[in-house]
Amino acid sequence: MFWKPFAYQACTDATEEDLQVLAREAMEALAHQITLISSTFGVEPPKTETTPQQEQLQEMIQQAVTAAMLNLVESGAIVMPQGHQSAASTATQPEGVLVDDALFAGLLTDKTPAPVN
Numbered sequence: 001m002f003w004k005p006f007a008y009q010a011c012t013d014a015t016e017e018d019l020q021v022l023a024r025e026a027m028e029a030l031a032h033q034i035t036l037i038s039s040t041f042g043v044e045p046p047k048t049e050t051t052p053q054q055e056q057l058q059e060m061i062q063q064a065v066t067a068a069m070l071n072l073v074e075s076g077a078i079v080m081p082q083g084h085q086s087a088a089s090t091a092t093q094p095e096g097v098l099v100d101d102a103l104f105a106g107l108l109t110d111k112t113p114a115p116v117n
Contacts, residue, residue: 001029 005022008014014022038045050058072078 002026 003026005019005026008022009019034045037043069078
C-alpha cells in the first residue's frame with residue numbers, strides 16, 4: 001500500500017490534495033504494520049527523531065500548563081497538598097517549573113470539583 005501515492009502521482013492526474021490523502025493513508029497503514037511486526041516478534045519499534053520545532057512546542061505547552069496551574073493555585077481554585085504549598089507560594093515567575101505529573105494527571109481525570117478556600 002505504501003506505493004499507492006507514488007503510483008497515482010506517476011500515472012494519474014490526481015490533485016495535490018488527493019495525493020496527500022493517499023500519502024496519509026499509506027503512512028497510517030505502514031504505522032499499523034510496524035506495530036504488528038513489533039508486537040508479533042517482540043521487537044522495539046524504531047525511534048523517531050524529535051525535531052527542534054517539536055521540542056519548542058513541547059516546551060511551550062509545558063510552560064503554558066505550568067502557568068495555568070500556578071494561576072489556579074494562586075487564585076484558590078485548586079488546593080495543593082500540604083507538601084506542595086511552599087513551592088506554589090514562593091513561585092513568582094514560571095521558568096522551568098517542574099510539575100508533578102501524577103498530581104496533574106489526577107486533576108485531569110478526577111471529575112469531582114476542586115475545593116475552594
